Amino acid sequence: METATGGGQPLLHQKSPETQRFGTVKQLPLGLGHDTRMYACQRLNRILADTQILHALYRKHHWMVRGATFHMLHELLDHHATAQSALVDSLAERIQSLGGVAVGDPRHVAELTSIPRPPDGVEPxxxxxxxxxxxxxxxxxxxxxxxxxxxxxxxxxxxxxxxSEVVRTGEAQVWFLAEHLVDTPLVRV
Structure with a gap:
């Protein structure tokens, strides 16, 4: 007969103090000093927060796009969102590998981002x-x-x-998006 503390019962509702606070770095044998890793983690976390918001904007606009170019833009925005999701992962893993703590909670991301909040509804x-x-x-x-x-x-x-990843991906995505805002007639010159 198994007891309540035996192998079959999950240990629910566990609580603990944080094991590492946000904004700190633990010592790792990386050949980089503490101050360098602290600075890098701070900068990377800001870019990570903005990239998470950009990913969310891509998802929102992917769902909300309208009009004659719906299918093309729906697919393009989905493709860009996937690339932004990969950047989120790369940035977070870099922060962790430097001994830092990556910003992960959406409420914390909202506090750190520099990207303005869009309206809740649909825009043109x-x-x-x-x-x-x-x-x-x-x-x-x-x-x-x-x-x-x-x-x-x-x-x-x-x-x-x-x-190699953030800038080059961003530049390519800007190019693809900006070309959709060129006012070019389809059938007449």
Missing amino acids: VPVMLSRLLDAHERILVDARDAASRISAEGDEGSNDLLV
């Missing part, structure tokens, strides 16, 4: 695309600045992530 497609472009620009400006400063501190791993 050009406004949605403009909103996405603005969010991308905010992230690109911050990512380029962070990459430069983090590189100067000797953290080439974070620099590489920011340039």
Whole structure:
């Protein structure tokens, strides 16, 4: 006969103090100093928060897109959202690998983001695309600045992530979105 504390009963409603506070880094043998890792984690967490919001905007606009280009934009926004989701994971894992704590709770993300909140309802497609472009620009400006400063501190791993993944993905997505806002006639020149 099994007891309530035996192997079959889940231990529910567990509570504990935090094992590591947000905004701290634990010591790891990475060849990077504490201050460098602290700075990198702070910058990466801001970009992570903005990237999580951009991902959510892509999802929202993917659901809300309307009009003659519905199918094309619906698919494009879904594709971009998937790429942003991968960036979220890469950024969070980099922060953790530096000994930091990645921002993960949506309420905490909302406190850290620089991207303005959209209205709760549906906007015209050009406004949605403009909103996405603005969010991308905010992230690109911050990512380029962070990459430069983090590189100067000797953290080439974070620099590489920011340039090779965040900046390059963002630039390509901006190009695809911006071209949808060009007013070009379809059948007449």
